[in-house]
Amino acid sequence: MRLPVPAIAMAIALSLEAPAHAQETRVAGDDHVPPPARLAQLAWLAGSWSGSGIGGAPAHESWLPPTGNTMVGLFVQEDGEGGLLFTEHMYISEVDGSLAVRLKHFHPDLTGWEEKDDMLEFRLVALEPCAAYFSALTYRCANGENTEDGIVVAVRMQGDGDEIRELVFDFDPLD
DSSP, X not given: OOOOHHHHHHHHHHXXXXXXXXXXXXXXXXXXXXXXXXXXXXXXXXXXXXXXXXXXOEEEEEEOOOBTTXXXXXXXXXXXXXXXXXXXXXXXXXXXTEEEEEEEEEOTTSOBSSOTTOOEEEEEEEXXXXXXXXXXXXXXXXXXSOGXXXXXXXXXXEXXXXXXXEEEEEEEEOO
């Protein structure tokens, strides 16, 4: 039986242990105007990364170099028993002179969580050297300078109730 998307999100959020990091994500208000940015400013994110994900199970993320005005990425969350929990197909694109992340989740059988034409969108809040803060989603270099020590990815999630949790992924570069 497949759980509805909010139930899956809540189950994932509740499976986390206490956060080991300070708050990583930033949230933009309804009247926020994303700052000017170009995709080339995120070229440092291109590569493949691996680390512990939800509940300590392995997770992996890969980003291709920019093509036109889009970077394409893939996230894989394992289930801790050698199988898939879910995947995400992700785009970072130039939108209205700034950047946005758009993504869709997929079950292990490749059926989508979101409706056919729906996706999640995260608009840019701030760009710093080796860090991109989208509303409720962060990508940054682990050491603050370059990706040789890996990257940190954080996403803010809200379940069916009012509880908000932050999922933080520490990824090491794959050789």
